[in-house]
Amino acid sequence: MTLSQVNTENAVKAVPAVPRPVEPAHVIKDDAEAIAVARRLAAEFVKDSAKRDRERIWPVAELDAFSQSGLWSINVPKAFGGPEVSYATLAKVIEIISAADSSIGQIAQNHLGVVAAIRTVSDAAQQKLLFAEVLRGTRFGNAFSELGSKRAVDFETRFADAGDHVVVNGRKFYSSGALLAHLVPIVALDDEGRAWYAIAERDAPGLTVIDDWSSFGQRTTLSGTVLLDNVKVPKTHLVPGYKGYEVPTADGAIFQIIQVAVDTGIAQAAIDDTVAFVRTKSRAWVDSGQDHAWEDPYTIQAVGDLTLRLHAAQALLEKAGRAIDRAVLNPNADTVAEAQIVTAEAKILSTEIAIAASNKLFELAGTRSTLAEHNLDRHWRNARTHTLHDPVRWKYAILGRYFLNGENPPLHAWS
Structure with a gap:
């Protein structure tokens, strides 16, 4: 079957393109504004996030608000009119949005990664052309991975x-x-x-x-x-x-840190919903001797443990962002390896806490939390799906080789 035949057969399934925005996007002025705008958007995005997941409603209006807010151009260099915020700030922005709706947080990932790659590999004329598009509010999608190849890096296109x-x-x-x-x-x-x-x-x-x-x-x-x-x-x-991968650059770590931020966002959402449910809907266990579920000593301990582990992942996420900033400004084998290593550490912890928090939610909140009306299982489903990006078993190997044998991580988009 030829590609043309496939195209014809699938024509009825094709999704039409959306127009570019009529009005230019806002341009964020600094890191503080980026965080503030993310929090404002997240407060709106979270309202119907369970419904969008349940009914698979495309976040059309939400995506327009997200890209028009200026948050999709926050890593455009200052030399081209962009905010060029810290990658620690960029990661926090993605975490905040992902805590409200992790699908929306993930949609921006490849866009921001491509913006970073353009900075690394394009000449000045191409940078000027493409960064102008981004600053206007143009959204990049992606057509990277292929299904059925031997490895993720094997492309037939x-x-x-x-x-x-x-x-x-x-x-x-x-x-x-x-x-x-x-x-x-x-x-x-x-x-x-x-x-x-x-x-x-x-x-x-x-x-x-x-x-x-x-x-x-x-x-x-x-x-x-x-x-x-x-x-x-x-x-x-x-x-x-x-x-971007022929010599040491921060490109791979940038793609990775955004994945980490999506997962810490999922973990934050799961913990927040656990606390809210236990405080308002769960019953105290019969043997606890307490009147309220939130007084259960085992629940108190578990929430403390989950929160601690999330904070550890977030601390490494911020540290990774700062390391990426240094690698972007001064790319060499040492700065890039440091950025990759700290990002790999953050990826391990973010994966573990996203899965743990979204699973523990049901144990602590109780049977009522499994009812379809709450759709709390979306946190576990999102965590389990998204953490399959870039398996953490290989992150441990990267860390071991680096700290034991002084071997720098490989240079590719998954490292």
């Missing part, structure tokens, strides 16, 4: 040179954000096997996005299949992503 543009052919999956993106960065290989970001218009002829994401968690990340049938991309939008 390729592009061919056609003068002032390239032509891309392939098939992608796990394309978070692509459904409601304005531009879609596609990881495609050149004739030498090097990976580039070919940034295509979302409504480019031959680019088909299908809403077929069926995971039990992160249900509204706007992921799915992307079909690429002779998609034309101007060379002005062809970004040499491979250069």
Whole structure:
């Protein structure tokens, strides 16, 4: 079956592109404003987050508010008119949004990662062009990963040179954000096997996005299949992503730290809902001798333990952000390795606390917390799904090799 045939058969399933915003996006002025704006948005996003998950309602209005708020341009360099906030702040922003709705937090991940990559690998003319798009409120989706390859780094999608543009052919999956993106960065290989970001218009002829994401968690990340049938991309939008991994850069750690922040956000939401349920709905256990569930000494101990472990993950998350800042300003083998190592440590703790907190919620809150009307299982489903990114068993190996044998982590987007 040819790609063209696949495209035709799936035409009825294709999701139409959304228009770019009419008004330019706000530009955040500093780190403090970024945190304040994130908190304001989160207070709105959380209101219908359970309903969106239950009914798989796309967060269309929420995503528009998120990208128009200026939070999608917070890592654009000051030299190009951006806020260039600390990566510790960027991670906190994603955590705050993810605590309200982790799917919305994840949608921004690849956008922010591509913005970072453009800073690392693009020339000044390309940076000026693409950063201007981002500052206006243009959203990048992604078409990176492929289904069925031997390894995540094995790509079959390729592009061919056609003068002032390239032509891309392939098939992608796990394309978070692509459904409601304005531009879609596609990881495609050149004739030498090097990976580039070919940034295509979302409504480019031959680019088909299908809403077929069926995971039990992160249900509204706007992921799915992307079909690429002779998609034309101007060379002005062809970004040499491979250069970010030929020498030490912070690009991999930046992609990773955003994943960590999504998970600490999920953990925060699970703990918050545990406390709220125990304080208002749970009954004291018959043998506790207490009148209220929140007086149970074992529940008190468990909430203290969960909160401590979350705070440890958050502390490492902030430390990782500062290490990434140093690696961005002065990229070398040592600064980049430090950023990768601290981010790997944070990834381990964030994975463990996201799963533990979302699981412990039901033990502490009791049987009533499993009722469908509360939809509290979304926290566990989201944690279990999202933490499958970049398995932590390999993070332990990275740490052991570094601290025992002085071996720096590998340079790729998963490290």
